[in-house]
Amino acid sequence: MIKLEHLNKTFGNHQALTDINTEFKEHQTTVIVGPSGSGKSTLLRSLNLLERPENGLYHFNDETIDFTKPLTSKTILTIRRKTGMVFQGYNLFPHLSVLKNVMEGPVQVLKQDAAAAQKTALDLLDKVGLQDKADAYPGQLSGGQQQRVAIARSLAMNPEYILLDEPTSALDPELEAGVLRVLLALAQEQDSMIIVTHNMEFARAVADKILFVEDGKILFDGTPAEFFKQPTQRIADFLAAMT
Numbered sequence: 001m002i003k004l005e006h007l008n009k010t011f012g013n014h015q016a017l018t019d020i021n022t023e024f025k026e027h028q029t030t031v032i033v034g035p036s037g038s039g040k041s042t043l044l045r046s047l048n049l050l051e052r053p054e055n056g057l058y059h060f061n062d063e064t065i066d067f068t069k070p071l072t073s074k075t076i077l078t079i080r081r082k083t084g085m086v087f088q089g090y091n092l093f094p095h096l097s098v099l100k101n102v103m104e105g106p107v108q109v110l111k112q113d114a115a116a117a118q119k120t121a122l123d124l125l126d127k128v129g130l131q132d133k134a135d136a137y138p139g140q141l142s143g144g145q146q147q148r149v150a151i152a153r154s155l156a157m158n159p160e161y162i163l164l165d166e167p168t169s170a171l172d173p174e175l176e177a178g179v180l181r182v183l184l185a186l187a188q189e190q191d192s193m194i195i196v197t198h199n200m201e202f203a204r205a206v207a208d209k210i211l212f213v214e215d216g217k218i219l220f221d222g223t224p225a226e227f228f229k230q231p232t233q234r235i236a237d238f239l240a241a242m243t
């Protein structure tokens, strides 16, 4: 389980996160929503240590990071392994086939043998609906297919949590649907996921928990059922503006 206590992060004189306290349970999907510039990406990137809050505690299972203290490279490596960030599909290796893209991390980083890594990679490509594209190159795929390869590649590293920052924001609606279907299936298999999205219909379908972030603060932390009942005027206004 991930637990955050009193996290604060500033960029220059801009406070991007203010006193963040929350938990991300295993086998649950948390969806982070909120207006543009509210701190959603900063929160997600802090979980992967791509951003470094100035203070606060980050508990990951038995490990605790106190952000006022220097981080060791061992801690950074451990946390990065456990939290797989799915970047927009564009950072696939263009000169490697889809299959090799998915195998690369397990073989190079986790030192799996090629046959085992290939078997896992093919299973994962099957899972994201791209078994017939194993030998294609990223440039031959649509944006939605590339994003599904990026998801398979992240899963191949077997992280405990999968982090996705607006995974479909660059996609046309008809390509978005395929990616959302894959994420919904992962959620139903009870993978542990944390997803930033503007798609409220998807949030409602996939989330076990919703975080509503505004101006660097968590203004709502609860179930989708509660959230979509519009418990505050601010949430009602936000939802009205999103539809």
Ligand code: ADP
Pocket: 011, 012, 014, 016, 034, 035, 036, 037, 038, 039, 040, 041, 042, 043
């Ligand atoms: P969101 O993902 O909700 O749109 P972000 O977490 O990206 O918001 O950004 C939160 C705030 O922090 C914004 O005001 C943004 O401009 C600022 N910010 C984010 N990253 C940086 C950075 N590297 N340097 C300076 N300001 C940043």
Ligand code: MG
Pocket: 040, 041, 042, 165
């Ligand atoms: Mg963002």
